[in-house]
Amino acid sequence: MERYGSTHAGTSQGEEAMINRRDVVAQGGAMAGLAMLNSAFAQPGEQVVPWTDQPPSVPPGPIQMPQAMKPGFYWTVATGPLEPDKIIRNLQRWEDMNSWITPNEHFFQIVHYGIPVIDPGTYSLVVTGLVEQPLKLSLDQLKALPRKQVTSTIECSGNRGLPFAISAVGNAEWAGASLAQILQQAKPKKNGTEIVFIGHDAGDEVIRDVTIRSNFGRSMTLDDVMSPNNILCYEMNNAALPAANGFPVRLIVPGWYGVANVKWLKRIEVRDTRYMGRFMARDYVTVREEKINGESFWSESSVGRMLLTSAPARVVKQGDRYRVMGMAWGGPVSRVEVQVDGGTWQTASLDSQKGDFAWRFWSVDWPKPTAGEHSIVSRAFDTNGNVQPPANDPLIAGKKTYWESNGQTARHVRI
Numbered sequence: 187m188e189r190y191g192s193t194h195a196g197t198s199q200g201e202e203a204m205i206n207r208r209d210v211v212a213q214g215g216a217m218a219g220l221a222m223l224n225s226a227f228a229q230p231g232e233q234v235v236p237w238t239d240q241p242p243s244v245p246p247g248p249i250q251m252p253q254a255m256k257p258g259f260y261w262t263v264a265t266g267p268l269e270p271d272k273i274i275r276n277l278q279r280w281e282d283m284n285s286w287i288t289p290n291e292h293f294f295q296i297v298h299y300g301i302p303v304i305d306p307g308t309y310s311l312v313v314t315g316l317v318e319q320p321l322k323l324s325l326d327q328l329k330a331l332p333r334k335q336v337t338s339t340i341e342c343s344g345n346r347g348l349p350f351a352i353s354a355v356g357n358a359e360w361a362g363a364s365l366a367q368i369l370q371q372a373k374p375k376k377n378g379t380e381i382v383f384i385g386h387d388a389g390d391e392v393i394r395d396v397t398i399r400s401n402f403g404r405s406m407t408l409d410d411v412m413s414p415n416n417i418l419c420y421e422m423n424n425a426a427l428p429a430a431n432g433f434p435v436r437l438i439v440p441g442w443y444g445v446a447n448v449k450w451l452k453r454i455e456v457r458d459t460r461y462m463g464r465f466m467a468r469d470y471v472t473v474r475e476e477k478i479n480g481e482s483f484w485s486e487s488s489v490g491r492m493l494l495t496s497a498p499a500r501v502v503k504q505g506d507r508y509r510v511m512g513m514a515w516g517g518p519v520s521r522v523e524v525q526v527d528g529g530t531w532q533t534a535s536l537d538s539q540k541g542d543f544a545w546r547f548w549s550v551d552w553p554k555p556t557a558g559e560h561s562i563v564s565r566a567f568d569t570n571g572n573v574q575p576p577a578n579d580p581l582i583a584g585k586k587t588y589w590e591s592n593g594q595t596a597r598h599v600r601i
């Protein structure tokens with residue numbers, strides 16, 4: 187495990203002090219108030235023991251990128267090297283992620299081409315392509331459709347693949363119109379199998395030697411699109427979407443990695459061929475070595491459904507009693523286990539908040555830690571019998587790109 191010495195940007199030592207009941211309720215609103223009935227949140231009188239392995243702050247570009255983050259030889263970003271601190275924003279320290287619902291002002295933001303300015307009064311969403319009935323919906327028309335809500339945890343698939351991005355995950359209650367209902371209204375033609383979601387944001391990219399102006403886009407199969415959980419979302423935690431999180435309308439596809447949740451939606455296009463845009467087929471492609479009958483197979487797969495994972499959020503203490511708490515997500519979580527200093531795995535207690543797509547908080551007592559440095563690892567299990575893989579699992583070790591890093595990770599504290 188690598189260690190990172192510098193502290194996270196924007197936090198001071200003073201903020202590391204006690205988090206009491208009033209702060210937790212104030213930060214998380216009513217949900218946090220309810221959550222206080224459960225054990226995973228810091229209780230009154232408990233103090234947070236900060237991790238000693240704080241991530242470095244997100245670097246301003248241009249910087250030396252890890253090899254896997256560099257665009258390919260036949261594809262480059264016309265504006266030059268990527269600038270991580272313009273893309274990855276508003277990360278919280280893990281110790282501060284203390285409410286089951288992440289407040290809007292603390293929700294992470296991934297912004298690849300900048301934040302488009304959109305007038306909600308003239309906004310419209312177009313549904314076009316291989317459909318019998320093309321649609322053009324204003325924001326008011328979208329809001330007039332039956333309102334659907336879903337609590338869903340979004341994680342950037344690059345989370346924990348880069349040393350400076352280890353908390354690009356949050357949980358919110360999203361509200362909007364049913365995506366399936368709108369697609370049904372548009373009536374895809376028989377050959378319309380690929381549904382492309384296009385954002386208002388765009389950038390210049392060079393493909394081979396052609397410079398194109400390309401909008402952010404992602405696609406899903408018609409089958410995946412018709413899942414009843416998907417929404418065309420205009421509200422986040424009962425407020426309008428913040429500008430950086432997709433105002434006025436974004437896609438929310440519970441159970442998929444962040445990149446599939448297209449923000450600032452402009453157009454939905456029904457097509458009959460696979461969509462191979464940057465964020466489907468060049469970027470956000472996981473390259474992994476698999477052994478099939480002893481032979482290497484290099485799988486190259488587009489980032490898709492979220493994978494099972496967990497993370498220790500923080501260690502708290504009251505007098506000489508210690509507790510480790512954290513979150514698990516990316517599947518129907520059934521159990522979480524925690525290991526200290528490579529010892530035996532202990533079963534954590536899971537908080538009761540549920541929702542098929544929301545993270546679960548967990549906690550475990552740590553009765554008598556000795557003075558000194560300790561490492562803490564968690565692993566999640568789901569109801570389908572999956573286990574979060576250890577770092578040396580071939581699934582993780584054979585992966586050459588940084589996306590989908592759902593393996594077990596160690597955090598460190600000094601007692």
Ligand SMILES: Nc1nc2c(c(=O)[nH]1)N[C@H]1C(S)=C(S)[C@@H](COP(=O)(O)O)O[C@H]1N2
Binds near residue numbers: 385431448
């Ligand atoms: N139009 C558009 N949608 C986008 C992005 C983007 O840059 N442009 N970033 C994606 C990525 S990579 C992630 S992880 C999520 C993050 O959602 P958030 O910024 O609301 O946290 O948005 C996704 N949707």
Ligand SMILES: [Mo]
Binds near residue numbers: 296
């Ligand atoms: Mo992402």
